[in-house]
Amino acid sequence: MSTRGTGRANGNLPQTKICQFKLVLLGDMAVGKSSLVLRFVKGQFDEFQETTIGAAFLAQSVCLDDTTVKFEIWDTAGQERYHSLAPMYYRGAQAAIVVFDITKPETFERAKAWVKELQRQASPNIVIALAGNKADLAEKRLVEYEEAQTYAEDTSLLFMETSAKTAMNVNELFLAIAKKMPKTDTQNPTHAARHRGVNLQDPDTQSTRSCCGN
Amino acid sequence: MSPQVPKPPLPAQLPSAVPKISSSPLPRPPPPPVARPSSPPHPRPPPPAVSKPSVTTSPVSKINKPMPPSISILEKLIKTCPVWLQLGMKQDRAMAILSKERPGIFLVRRDVTQKQMVLSVHLPDQQGEPQVKELSVKEEKSLLYLEGSVLVFENIFKLVAFYCVSRDILPFPLKLPQVILQVTKYEDMEVISSLGSEFWSSALNSHEEVENVGDSCGAQDKPRQSSSCEIQLSIGNDRLWYVNPIFIEECSNSRPPTSPTPVLRTQSLNTPIQAPPKFKRPPPRPPSAPECSLKHTLAKSIKGEFRAVLTSPPPPLQKGEGSDFELTEQERQGTPASGIECDTVEPAVLQATPSKDSTKPVSHRVPPVPTRRRLSEKQPSEEPMQQEVTISTSTEVESKDNIPQVPVAPLICLDDNIEEMEKPVDSQTQEVSVEEPQVTIGAPLTVEVKRPDVPVAPPRRNRLSQNPSGKAMLSKDVSTSIPPLNNSSPTIVRHSHCINTGHPKVSDVSLYSPEGGAPQPDHDSYSTSSTEEETDNMATGALIKRTPTIMLDRAKQRLSMVSMANLSNVLTGFMSADRKLQKRIVEMARDGNTYFGNLVRDYRAFTLDTMRKHSSSTEMLQEIRQMMTQLKSYLIQSAELQNLQEAAAYSEEKLEIIIEVSICKSVLKPLREAVYSGLKDIHSHAGNLKKLKENQQVVLGSTTTDLGVNTSVPETAIMDKIQIKLGNLHKEYSPQKKIDLLLKTCKIIYESMSVGSQGKAHGVDDFLPVLMYVLARSNISALLLDVEYMMELMDPALQLGEGSYYLTTTYGALEHIKNFDKQAVTRELSIDIQDSIHRWERRRTLNKARASRSSVQDFINVSFLEAGSDTKTLGVRPNTTAQDLCNQCAEKFEVLDPESYCLSVLEDGHYKPLGPQEFPLAIKSSLLHSEPRKEYYFVYRHGRWQELETVEETAPTPAPEESLI
16 A cells, blocks of 8 residues: 555566666675675565575565566675776676674775776776765764765765664665666667567466466 | 464664655655565564463463474464354454454465465554455465465465464465464364364454563564574564574575475476475374364365375474475485486476376475566575476466466477587586486476487586577576586576476576576576586586487476466477577578678687787777677678577677677687687787796785685585586587586585585675685686687676676686785786777677667678789778778788779679679679679779769669670
């Protein structure tokens, strides 16, 4: 009754358009990147969760009004020593979530560096979201909301404070990103893949369906 | 009665977030969170001050912590159902009662006209909204669900219990009257329930505001800080049995992960299967409640389900994700370590059919977890077999969208098996064969479907590999169907893959279409399936692969269960058509009499010829991939394919998948050796292999701490297993099959990481160091070549997704090892990598640009001086003129005086020079298609261009038959 349209998927899927996006997660170690995504993936929308072999790569679909947005979520290693690998991961990503820990200012600085790097080197149209994670630890907060908010506005980022622990704003963040993603067909990186993915009505699948439908 | 918070605070409304949200770039304020955190109306139990009639408020409830003997919500609901389950109540009465209650308070009654239960809830005041909302409780196959929701429950208690803690489609969770929330003794509940509907007007039902309302609101900000797990969430003073899986994974320790998440609806239908009598469940907690009253009420509506409810064990208090718990339990008890399949599977099969018709037994086994009505990906934990069954059953419910392909999958596997008979059977076959008979025992009993034409193949190694249809679910289905064997691995339960099939993700299935024909599709994003199967027990995989008959039987079983016997033939035909087509294409590729066969042959020759000329491995591989893509493009639009009867029924997408498999087989398989030796040369030359080897030693000499490992690393036995996987990966020719093996390897690594910290979900921060640890102990040079091979030759359509992710990560780990330095990684690495990525990226665009149909490259074999001598394969395009081709020949044959040479066609013993503006490809094409077929040669020989102007004007197509010499 109330949650329709807010990302809850309720059937009707075959009619909806499916858009697939690569989303990369960046941020320092231990800021909760993985937890954030796990919360998202294993939380509310589990009916669209896809099985993966581990938590480094997760896939999750959310339903917007007429579109199913499928995120392929690429986690990156937060350790500085792996920094040089990051471009491999954000290359071709259409969305990024840069995560920091509101109780650790240095992670915020690192996040800013990531944002800068993304804006310089990633796809020009990449949608970047900044997540101030661990918002449940408000009493240990060392990065002010306003500070991050201002930064986000200045750099045109989506911004939310999140808590992977309490789920605060987790789904909201992903939904906000989903809404910002271009939904046109051409936006998909691999045309073939998208094409195959979208056509749910193709005759072959149909024929199978009808078989089982009995 | 319910001195509760009017509405559970929502995370999004945390003081820190709400006001600010508006200024954020978000289009609109975030929707209210639906997550579990919001579920507990009270983080803490109301203070004792809420003076209630003594009966109900036991002293214990005053304490702010969960009571030791706390009673689960479900239990409370069951015991107090006379209060809220008012099946005979009229609507107006319910309205009257609820309108006096606090928002969230509810009643369940029965709508006589519609013959269904109705959940009446008092909503918070809202404009235009009725104060009391009625939601239909739909019933389907004895499963209940709230209209509009996808979650199903086996009985009303579980449904209500779920909605007491999780709102799903409701605006907020349901609330129990305060006194019920607070009750801690069964006797108290007895008193309450004895009041029946009178409760609402009784003194027990206090409407006073609880004092701690403010308290609980305030507590919202940091509600869970104290508890690291949501497991400890509470409602009132009640511990919830509903658990958030995330935290289970993160916080839980030794216990096998079980999933509390809603289960597919289908699941419950099958339940009997999963719990054959021999598997004992934990003994039910003896109900101390007034059973009679319950029975009374229940009997009216809940179709005998009450028994199940009453006898069902208390809901798992926390970490056990309910459904999984059972499964694991079952596996623990029922399945011997040896993983004899018949133990579990067979009973399942036998019971499956009955389960479909009579759903009653079902409830007994189902954990108190909501079930999902819709087939979905996430299938927490059921036993695969069961799931398969389920799926079919669910068909009725879900309509065709979801289910269709499920049954097909196994069949296809069968097919596949046949297809691959040629493959060598490896050593594992032995074990398998032992198991085989056992499994089959059950099968004949259930086989109802006749499918005479289903081929029964001998055991074979790569079962799925050639799967022509590229259905993702194939592998899933297969793998899932044999779970018991795997049970030693902690991850066993992952999900039912077959279910995915039906889901929206069906799209993915095609998205990640198999390339090498392998089970890949799934891998590319919902990987596990096949990955899983082999994880622990190689025999498992082997079993799957080599026991086609079993699959067959199961498939039949499934078919029959869905009462689709009549359709089975169609399915069989369907899938064998996939295989046939794939085979036909491979045959065509080998047939020198077909245009395509010529193309393939020429292409291979051309590749072999030019391979050595590349100084960059990437370029070399990219060229091969490009050719493959072109072959695919050619074939898909060629008349030769259209003439194949087998291809007629296929969509282009599907054709592409099948063709990709065939092309891998006809092109990559023969080229594999050459490609590897080319790669090896290039890398040796560049010193990469040496550098890698040297640094491998450095990494080997580093401690796990140096590597940044914070988890367990694979022990020796596991490492051996990994080596086997990687060894197989190396031997494989199909990029997609390689990727599958890589994913399996990664999965093994994940599993070994979880040793000692079960349930924790490891992100890449944890994974990458362990991967490096593993790779350093592997044949790293081979892997370097493998990774490149996979990266460059995989179907470009599969570049997103899980396979690609782990490929990237493996590549990153290798690069990291290659440049390993304990101090820090230099920027140099970054440049290297970026350069490589750039090249990879280039391929993507390159392929896209060139794969368009107009630009399909073709080949012409040109002999030098006389027919058949020194023949070279030259790449030409439709618009390549004879003049252009001559220039190529001059270069290729290294003639010094190109002016004195020209191109002729030898046909019927006559040399016919070409005009400079003729299109050799068109000539070749017409010759190839001429009837009767003619021998012809393109020969580069001494001569002059044909001078006739007319030739340039007349289209070259019909080919100048009148030979000019």
